[in-house]
Amino acid sequence: MRIHKNDNVEVNLADGQKYALCEIQKGEAVVKYGNPIGRATKDIHIGEWVHSHNLATNLSGELTYTYEPESKPFPVKETDRTFSGYLRKNGDVGIRNEVWIIPTVGCVNKVAQAIAERTGAFAFPHPFGCSQLGDDQATTQKVLRGLVNHPNAGGVLVLGLGCENNNLAVFKHTLGKFDPDRVKFLNCQDETDEIAAGVKIVRDLQAYAATFTRRPVSVSKLRVGLKCGGSDGYSGITANPLVGRFSDALITAGGSCVLTEVPEMFGAEHLLMKRCVDRTVFEKTVALVNDFKSYYTAHGQVCYENPSPGNKAGGITTLEEKSLGCVQKGGSAPVVDVLDYGDTVRKNGLSLLNGPGNDMVACTNLTAAGCHLILFTTGRGTPLGAPVPTVKIATNRSLADRKPAWIDFDASPVLDGKDLDRDFFDLVLSVASGKKTKNETNGYREISIFKDGVTL
Numbered sequence: 001m002r003i004h005k006n007d008n009v010e011v012n013l014a015d016g017q018k019y020a021l022c023e024i025q026k027g028e029a030v031v032k033y034g035n036p037i038g039r040a041t042k043d044i045h046i047g048e049w050v051h052s053h054n055l056a057t058n059l060s061g062e063l064t065y066t067y068e069p070e071s072k073p074f075p076v077k078e079t080d081r082t083f084s085g086y087l088r089k090n091g092d093v094g095i096r097n098e099v100w101i102i103p104t105v106g107c108v109n110k111v112a113q114a115i116a117e118r119t120g121a122f123a124f125p126h127p128f129g130c131s132q133l134g135d136d137q138a139t140t141q142k143v144l145r146g147l148v149n150h151p152n153a154g155g156v157l158v159l160g161l162g163c164e165n166n167n168l169a170v171f172k173h174t175l176g177k178f179d180p181d182r183v184k185f186l187n188c189q190d191e192t193d194e195i196a197a198g199v200k201i202v203r204d205l206q207a208y209a210a211t212f213t214r215r216p217v218s219v220s221k222l223r224v225g226l227k228c229g230g231s232d233g234y235s236g237i238t239a240n241p242l243v244g245r246f247s248d249a250l251i252t253a254g255g256s257c258v259l260t261e262v263p264e265m266f267g268a269e270h271l272l273m274k275r276c277v278d279r280t281v282f283e284k285t286v287a288l289v290n291d292f293k294s295y296y297t298a299h300g301q302v303c304y305e306n307p308s309p310g311n312k313a314g315g316i317t318t319l320e321e322k323s324l325g326c327v328q329k330g331g332s333a334p335v336v337d338v339l340d341y342g343d344t345v346r347k348n349g350l351s352l353l354n355g356p357g358n359d360m361v362a363c364t365n366l367t368a369a370g371c372h373l374i375l376f377t378t379g380r381g382t383p384l385g386a387p388v389p390t391v392k393i394a395t396n397r398s399l400a401d402r403k404p405a406w407i408d409f410d411a412s413p414v415l416d417g418k419d420l421d422r423d424f425f426d427l428v429l430s431v432a433s434g435k436k437t438k439n440e441t442n443g444y445r446e447i448s449i450f451k452d453g454v455t456l
Helices: 106-119 134-148 168-175 194-209 239-252 269-273 279-298 309-313 319-330 359-368 397-402 412-416 421-432 438-442
Strands: 009-011 018-020 029-032 035-040 082-087 098-103 153-160 183-187 214-218 223-228 256-259 335-339 349-353 373-378 390-394
Touching (some): 098 106, 098 194, 106 153, 106 194, 134 153, 153 194, 223 239, 279 335, 359 373, 390 397
Parallel strands (some): 153 183, 223 256, 223 373, 335 349
Antiparallel strands (some): 029 035
């Protein structure tokens, strides 16, 4: 399958691998998705397999960019489409009505889990909150703040130890204004039986959450995170473009989508920069990309040490190829905002979110940004789930058939020319209205927080 007219490779629909459409000379650009995915390291003949043995990346360090915006209209249209959500007292909307237990520090993880097991609440353990300095501590606090404030939680118990850097008094300063009916606090060192005290608080929070009921909500209130993991040669042909068309449809209806995984923008960032709504957003996008490259070089690493072994086995050769497939999840909408790690969504439309591509970190990042659910495309498969519903979309039929307990939607019929757009949009709205995803059914919910500094 040739994806664009000027491609000089095509994807074999049987195995997802690339094969040359014409003679490609050593040093010449190899083109897929209408853009270079690297250069030939030797002469490649017509019909020859193109992969790591004859294709190498062109990526290097920081680049200079010029703002050349596309003049492409993208109207927002009124729609009567709704989902069934929970209207919160602050005007926000949730698609779940759970009680969450958020530890301020890893020392109380097992206490949080014990309380969760006794009550049916959801605990989100992590190893941080103490022995951190500067940006690392601030990042931990911002991510935990995002989880505490998430509208999918009808009630939240913030569980502290008492002696940690991120103790309750310090964390409350980061948290800011909160609803005392919805958010409760417990310091384990202050209690004779911290588990019994936690169970009592959670029972009260569950009673409070039960006062909320579902009601019709405009689809314009929906915030969706965009993620891929275990990508393969089909990702940029089936699942990612499908998610991109969903993203465009939701944004056209006034909703919001968030694209993260900054290292998986390398080699495709120019496509996003053309779509920035103004120069300020463009300059933030440039900083987003170049700062992440600086993070690599500061640790003595090259910026193109990606794709993963699984990606390569699935047919992806270079980071440019992976990125050009990855960014398709963001559709064609204008980029309206750039969020730093731990920020929450501020504007309707498509936002870019700072953070790595690591699946657990990125899913946590999207959750903390306020996304109600995450659309997660995969060609290799993964059971991973975020605190919010994580819709797994298979890029190929083999995965969908082999892992029905992981996969929520099979995008492979796109290869046969089937239009899945309406079915997929309906699925997302059904999840927003209460349909459980496989990660929820399996009980797979985890968080991981980005760390870059010293540990005391």
